[in-house]
Amino acid sequence: MQRQDSKEAPLFGEEEYDVSKRKSNIRHPVASFFHIFFRTSAIAVYLVCELLSSRFIASMVTIILLLSCDFWTVKNVSGRLLVGLRWWNQVDEDGTSHWFFESSKSRKTTSLAESSVFWLGLIVCPFIWVVFLFSILLSFNIKWLVVVFMGLVLQWANLYGYVRCMVGRKSNLRSVVKNYLDVQIFDQVLKKTERS
Numbered sequence: 001m002q003r004q005d006s007k008e009a010p011l012f013g014e015e016e017y018d019v020s021k022r023k024s025n026i027r028h029p030v031a032s033f034f035h036i037f038f039r040t041s042a043i044a045v046y047l048v049c050e051l052l053s054s055r056f057i058a059s060m061v062t063i064i065l066l067l068s069c070d071f072w073t074v075k076n077v078s079g080r081l082l083v084g085l086r087w088w089n090q091v092d093e094d095g096t097s098h099w100f101f102e103s104s105k106s107r108k109t110t111s112l113a114e115s116s117v118f119w120l121g122l123i124v125c126p127f128i129w130v131v132f133l134f135s136i137l138l139s140f141n142i143k144w145l146v147v148v149f150m151g152l153v154l155q156w157a158n159l160y161g162y163v164r165c166m167v168g169r170k171s172n173l174r175s176v177v178k179n180y181l182d183v184q185i186f187d188q189v190l191k192k193t194e195r196s
Contacts, residue, residue, distance in 0.1 A: 025111055025113060026111065026113050026114055026117070027081075027111055027114060028078075028081045028082060028114060031073075031077055031078045031081045031082060032078070032082060032114060032117045032118075034073050034077070034078065035073060035074060035078035035082065035117065035118060035121050036117065036121050038066050038067075038069045038070030038073055039070050039121055039125045039155070040125075041066050042063050042066035042067045042070060042151065043125065043128055043129075045059065045062055045063050045066060046059075046063050046132065046144075046147065046148075046151075049062070049063070056143060060146070060147050063147050063150075063151070064147065064150055067150055067151055067154050067155070068154070070154070070155070071154040071155075071157070071158060074122065074158045075087070075088075075158055075161070078118060079118070079158075079162060079165075081114075082114040082115065082117065082118040083114070083115050083118050083119070083162070084103060084104030085101075085102065085103050085104070085162055085165040085166065086102045086165070087099070087100060087101045087102065087161035087162065087164065087165055088100050099164075101161065101164045101165040102165060103165050103166070122155075122158060122159055122162060123159065125155055126152065126155040126156050126159050129148060129151040129152045129155060130152065132144075132148045132151070133145075133148050133149075133152060136148055
């Protein structure tokens with residue numbers, strides 16, 4: 001697995017951005033809209049499909065198409081435009097798989113509003129699919145298991161890819177989480193000792 005610094009291909013709009021003009025405005029409203037639209041549409045269709053239609057196959061295909069559009073949009077468009085990150089997999093002729101995680105050289109090109117929209121949608125929706133998984137397992141409604149599994153896989157894959165882009169090439173994801181937890185525990189211990 002590698003992380004590159006966008007040497008081969010510039011990220012969309014990387015060169016024409018003036019930081020002083022936009023700090024928290026939404027610079028890419030269409031990308032922001034579709035970043036949220038496909039995710040929420042798949043969840044909404046999943047929640048209301050049995051009320052509106054008794055045809056399981058049509059509902060399943062609609063949800064999986066929305067999830068696929070979401071995966072493609074987040075991976076190929078909104079990640080680049082909203083936060084300056086991208087990831088992909090390349091398979092060599094001999095079948096060796098290489099994962100690449102990139103981040104823009106200057107993180108100042110992203111606005112706070114777009115970044116918030118991106119990360120909120122990217123983090124919240126996979127947890128909603130986890131709730132759906134538990135509800136399916138508890139209600140023994142197994143026919144929806146494939147749909148929920150697809151939602152989990154596609155949305156967690158994007159979340160994992162973009163977290164790896166943020167973490168970087170030199171650090172392991174486990175070590176970053178461990179360091180974060182160590183700092184939080186240390187801060188809590190210091191606060192308790194100061195109160196005493």
